[in-house]
Structure formats: structure tokens, C-alpha cells
């Protein structure tokens with residue numbers, strides 16, 4: 242059986258999750274669900290990056306400077322609650338303050354040291370706390386960090402360094418040979434130019450910090466947070482604690498990251514793995530960033546969107562649908578509540594919701610709520626297009642395939658006008674039309690399993706079927722045309738996407 246090991250970035254917990262953090266995790270969750278649906282063995286890892294100076298400062302601000310761990314415990318618990326409420330299906334929520342992670346980091350450090358890739362040097366650099374990274378003068382804009390617009394601190398100390406430049410050629414060769422290592426291609430070019438022209442050895446310890454994992458053999462120094470954080474992907478596989486699990490899960494099949502952290506994931510991390518003698522992850526997907534109503538989402542602008550609130554207002558599936566439909570995976574986008582409401586009214590309530598409602602109502606009316614006799618279908622190519630899009634990490638295109646079916650079905654209703662067929666007693670044509678519509682709805686449900694899991698199960702239930710994960714045969718059977726059994730009872734129930742009070746569609750309906 243093939244396996245799929247997918248990860249998200251681990252998040253800093255100096256605040257609560259924003260819709261940006263939810264975005265990385267939603268994509269990972271959808272892909273995890275897709276591979277589970279295919280019957281693969283899946284491991285989905287997410288969690289929190291806790292050995293960061295940012296968290297320490299947040300603890301101090303919260304009046305918990307003497308109990309940093311207590312602060313982290315509280316925050317990590319709140320993140321876990323949020324992720325549970327958002328319905329994420331991670332197999333582990335890793336925290337980098339956990340004991341098995343410290344163990345993995347120690348083992349990894351020693352492996353890299355043994356290769357001869359760690360040396361002691363003097364570090365003089367400009368450190369941005371926001372990024373947890375050093376900058377060269379040339380990287381700054383008006384002397385400030387380009388991301389945080391703050392003046393970085395000048396730091397001089399004795400540090401341990403990692404011989405990153407030793408891996409320059411090997412990294413370029415790997416990326417050249419594996420065009421899929423960095424997706425999308427635009428990011429690949431960016432990373433190649435960084436590796437070729439700008440990459441330097443990096444300092445991987447801090448003498449000035451008190452929080453973090455101690456350097457093995459030199460307890461006065463703490464390991465640089467990024468060196469420790471990246472290793473979480475190995476800890477999550479079992480490295481350092483469970484060799485059999487590690488052999489099974491490593492290398493990761495997919496790291497999902499935002500475009501802001503690709504240098505760490507596509508240069509530093511693979512070089513670290515090469516140094517430790519471990520295989521590299523198969524793919525790194527860099528997704529884009531989104532603004533909120535055209536502006537950068539930031540605490541100082543006060544426009545940070547809380548994903549849990551949106552999920553409470555609209556439902557988890559609507560948030561998932563919006564993010565995966567509005568933003569082409571890999572590109573930048575914009576988040577706007579108006580756009581979300583528009584897509585809810587137009588695509589979810591009107592197109593999908595209405596389709597289900599009409600088909601189920603007509604089945605009740607003309608066939609006493611039972612599925613009519615089987616007939617041939619018209620789904621040619623839809624599943625192929627859907628799978629290809631999911632495999633190539635074009636989730637937006639997979640949704641496009643689904644919506645094509647939704648629209649074609651609505652069009653079929655208009656063209657065939659079942660109410661006219663009923664009047665004219667065109668029974669065969671009426672039965673064929675209704676079977677095609679019901680069976681297409683069943684296929685739509687299955688395609689939505691990874692993307693809108695609750696909606697998929699509700700729709701299956703309306704069609705008189707069990708939830709997707711209770712399907713007892715090989716999933717390919719569920720994807721075949723004609724699996725909806727004639728004579729089965731449907732269950733219309735409540736609308737999938739009730740009209741919102743005050744929405745234009747609701748007003749239009751009220752006026753008619």
C-alpha cells in the first residue's frame with residue numbers, strides 16, 4: 242500500500258491562528274483526505290514552533306516571563322482547540338518543546354557534526370526577531386527588514402556554523418534532476434538563483450539566548466530556532482524515537498509552506514538532510530500569500546481574520562471552499578468577506594445547493610423518492626481531470642472540474658425540463674434524466690470528500706448513502722458510473738446551504 246506523509250509549517254504561537262495559518266493547514270488537510278480517500282496510508286503532521294524568541298517575548302508581554310513553558314502550554318492548547326474546531330484531521334500536533342523532538346534534534350545535530358559540517362565561528366550580523374533570521378545589508382530596505390519594517394539588531398557572538406555552501410552543487414543538481422521538488426515553477430527559479438548566487442554558511446546556534454534546545458556538548462549555546470524547527474518533520478516521522486516508523490514514513494511526500502519560508506525548506510533543509518545522510522522530501526509546495534481587502538494582513542493594521550469566526554458564521558466547508566476556489570494554489574490572492582459572501586450565495590447556495598434541492602424534490606415528486614432505473618452517464622474524463630489536478634497540487638482546478646459538473650447538471654435540468662416530460666408522459670426520458678442527475682450528484686459528493694467533507698457526507702446522506710468513510714468496497718467502485726442503485730430511497734432533508742438573511746439572493750426570492 243502506498244503511503245503519503247504531508248506536513249504544514251509549524252506555527253509561532255505569539256498570537257492565535259489567523260486565516261493565513263489556517264490556509265496552509267486547510268490545503269494539507271484536503272490533500273491528506275484525498276490520499277486517504279484513495280486508500281493510501283496517510284500521515285498528516287502539523288503543530289507549533291515553540292523555541293522561538295518571538296514566543297518568549299509574547300510570554301513576557303503576557304506577564305509570564307517566569308513561566309514561559311506555562312505560556313506555551315496555554316497557547317498551544319488554544320491552537321489545538323482551533324484546529325479541532327476547524328475539523329483538521331492531522332495525525333499528530335507536534336510541539337517543539339516535546340521530549341521526543343529534543344531527542345531527534347540531538348541525534349540530528351550529532352549526525353551533522355560527525356560529517357564535519359559544523360564549525361565554530363564568529364558571527365556578526367543583523368538579526369530580525371520578527372523573521373528569526375539574519376540579514377545582510379543588501380537585503381534591507383532603508384536599513385529595515387523588508388517584511389517587518391523594523392531595524393534589525395546588530396549581534397556579534399561566537400556561534401556554531403553549518404557548512405551550507407558545501408551543498409551548493411548538490412542542491413542545484415537535485416533541483417535540476419527533480420523538477421517537482423519545488424512547486425510551482427516560479428518559486429523554483431527563485432530558489433535556484435538564491436542557491437547559486439547568494440547562499441552562505443549559516444550560524445546555527447545562539448550564545449545570547451536562554452530559551453531553546455541546548456547545543457549537544459555546549460550547553461551555554463542554544464540551537465538556532467530554524468535548525469531545530471525544520472527537524473520537526475523528522476520527529477513527526479519517528480526519527481530518534483521509533484526507527485521502524487521513521488523507515489516507513491520518511492522521506493515526507495509533501496511539505497506545504499508559504500512562499501515566505503522557501504529558502505529554509507528548499508535550500509537549508511535539504512542540505513541539512515544531505516549532511517545527516519537522510520533522503521530528501523519528494524516535493525515542497527510553496528503557496529502564495531493573501532492580502533485582506535487588498536492590504537497586508539497584520540496585527541498593527543487590525544485586519545487579521547479569525548478563521549474560527551468565519552467557520553462559525555458560515556461553516557468549515559465554506560471557509561475551505563472559498564480559500565481553495567478563490568486562490569489558485571501557488572499564487573497570491575486576496576481575502577474579502579464580500580467575495581466570500583458572493584461565492585456563498587452564487588456558487589454554493591444557488592448552483593450546488595439549488596441543484597441538489599431541485600433534483601431531490603423532483604425525485605420525490607415523480608418517483609416517490611426512489612432512484613429510477615439506471616442509464617448511461619456523461620462523466621467522461623471528469624475523474625481523470627480531477628485526479629490529475631489533485632496529484633499536481635492544482636486543487637482550484639479540481640474544484641473547477643466539480644463545478645463544471647454542477648453547471649452541466651443545472652443546464653440539463655433547463656434543457657430537458659423534467660416537469661414538461663412528466664406532463665407529456667415521456668417516462669423513459671424522465672427516468673433517464675433523473676438517474677443521470679442523481680448519479681452525477683453522487684459523483685460530485687465523492688469529488689468533494691477531500692475539499693468539503695461535511696457537505697460531501699450530507700449530500701451522500703440525501704442520496705440515501707452512507708458517509709464516504711463507511712464505504713466498504715474499493716473506492717474505485719464508488720467512482721464508477723452507475724453505482725447508485727435503482728429503487729434506493731432518497732432523503733431530501735434541509736437545504737445544503739441555507740440562504741443568508743439579507744443576501745441578494747434571499748431578497749430576490751422574498752420579492753418574487
Ligand code: MSP
Pocket residue numbers: 249250251252253254259260261262264265290470471473498499500501502529530531532538
Ligand atoms: N515557524 C515558522 C515555520 C517553521 S516550519 C519548520 C513560521 N511560522 S508562522 O507562524 O510565521 O507561519 C507560517 C506560515 O503561515 C507561512 O509560511 C504561511 O504558510 C502561513 N501564512 C501566514 N500568513 C499568511 C498569509 N497572509 N497568507 C497565506 N499564508 C500565510 O514561519
